[in-house]
Amino acid sequence: MIRFLVLVLFTGSAAAQEVTVDPPEDGSVSRAEGLAAWERVHDVVSHPRCANCHVGADNIPMWSGPSYGETRPHGMFISGGESRIGAEFLPCSACHVTLDAGQSRTDGPHRPPQVALDWRLAPVDFQWFGRSSAEICAQMADPDRTGGRDWVALAEHLRDDAGHGGFVKWGFDPGGGRAPAPYGLQAHIDDVLTWGAAGTPCETGG
Amino acid sequence: MRLTVNGTEHELDVEPDMPLLWVLRDELGVTGVKYGCGIAQCGACTVHLDGMAMRACQVPAAAAEGAEVLTIEGLGGGDALHAVQRAWIDEQVAQCGYCQAGQILQAAWLLETSPAPSDEEIDRVMSGNLCRCGTYPRIRAAIHAAAAALREG
Numbered sequence: 001m002i003r004f005l006v007l008v009l010f011t012g013s014a015a016a017q018e019v020t021v022d023p024p025e026d027g028s029v030s031r032a033e034g035l036a037a038w039e040r041v042h043d044v045v046s047h048p049r050c051a052n053c054h055v056g057a058d059n060i061p062m063w064s065g066p067s068y069g070e071t072r073p074h075g076m077f078i079s080g081g082e083s084r085i086g087a088e089f090l091p092c093s094a095c096h097v098t099l100d101a102g103q104s105r106t107d108g109p110h111r112p113p114q115v116a117l118d119w120r121l122a123p124v125d126f127q128w129f130g131r132s133s134a135e136i137c138a139q140m141a142d143p144d145r146t147g148g149r150d151w152v153a154l155a156e157h158l159r160d161d162a163g164h165g166g167f168v169k170w171g172f173d174p175g176g177g178r179a180p181a182p183y184g185l186q187a188h189i190d191d192v193l194t195w196g197a198a199g200t201p202c203e204t205g206g
Numbered sequence: 207m208r209l210t211v212n213g214t215e216h217e218l219d220v221e222p223d224m225p226l227l228w229v230l231r232d233e234l235g236v237t238g239v240k241y242g243c244g245i246a247q248c249g250a251c252t253v254h255l256d257g258m259a260m261r262a263c264q265v266p267a268a269a270a271e272g273a274e275v276l277t278i279e280g281l282g283g284g285d286a287l288h289a290v291q292r293a294w295i296d297e298q299v300a301q302c303g304y305c306q307a308g309q310i311l312q313a314a315w316l317l318e319t320s321p322a323p324s325d326e327e328i329d330r331v332m333s334g335n336l337c338r339c340g341t342y343p344r345i346r347a348a349i350h351a352a353a354a355a356l357r358e359g
């Protein structure tokens with residue numbers, strides 16, 4: 001069993017948290033347990049903190065929250081462009097300032113979130129917004145559509161993004177009065193690994 | 207912190223989380239840059255930070271350490287008018303004027319990255335800069351005029 005450790009410093013809180021990737025043996029988890037873990041993974045990836053920037057080929061990020069009513073396109077006529085970082089129009093980082101690692105973010109309701117990576121949309125292959133649980137599951141189970149990552153590499157990606165002060169860490173600790181993605185980062189990593197060790201099962205249909 | 211503003215170097219003692227907008231206005235007296243909202247919703251505070259149009263209200267001082275800042279006071283070298291400023295006068299864009307320094311700096315950056323922008327491009331890049339007086343049609347016309355002037359040299 002491999003054990004990876006990373007120290008994640010949560011800005012805005014003095015607490016430091018260790019995030020580990022501790023994969024169960026491949027095949028050691030039942031399909032039922034795997035599907036239950038997938039349900040929780042889906043709760044995370046379909047949460048607005050994640051899905052609003054995992055949008056499709058229209059490259060339009062979404063906004064949602066108690067003050068918005070329905071989820072709606074990002075204000076200011078924003079498009080991430082095909083570059084997905086806004087390079088063709090207004091770069092995301094004109095407002096979503098890129099911090100140096102360890103620098104504390106400027107925080108508050110309705111402020112553009114800041115992380116230690118250049119703000120961007122996820123690659124279009126990773127579209128989650130508007131997709132069903134079965135569609136997202138099939139995408140995440142297919143290394144051709146995860147940037148070549150299998151389930152262990154997906155979990156490592158979550159850990160490493162957090163280590164860089166990136167978007168995954170932010171989704172669970174978004175500040176500004178925003179609802180965080182559920183369960184927490186370590187539980188999410190564990191759920192991805194449980195789902196993976198069960199053979200990345202997906203319900204068909206739905 | 208060290209900061210170069212419109213070509214002049216400054217050494218400042220400020221809190222690392224003080225927004226660049228405060229540093230410019232309150233510490234250095236550079237008041238061409240305006241405060242509208244403080245939360246990146248209006249664009250009034252737009253400056254160029256190392257050549258990139260940014261909302262100064264969102265940049266913590268620590269993130270601007272050693273950077274070169276250009277404000278409306280320095281555009282066009284200080285004494286001359288930049289082509290965008292000339293076009294703004296020709297088109298009589300401003301009404302109350304409050305948003306215009308931010309509009310002009312955003313437009314100047316747009317023309318550096320895209321010398322002949324389409325209307326869609328202009329709208330996509332400029333829509334983060336609000337104008338309570340509704341000068342948007344004149345802003346668009348002035349950007350086209352400035353683009354033509356810059357292309358003619």
Ligand code: FES
Binds near residue numbers: 241242244249261
């Ligand atoms: S004051 Fe910075 S965007 Fe409004």
Ligand code: FES
Binds near residue numbers: 300302304306
């Ligand atoms: S000219 Fe008055 S706000 Fe734009």
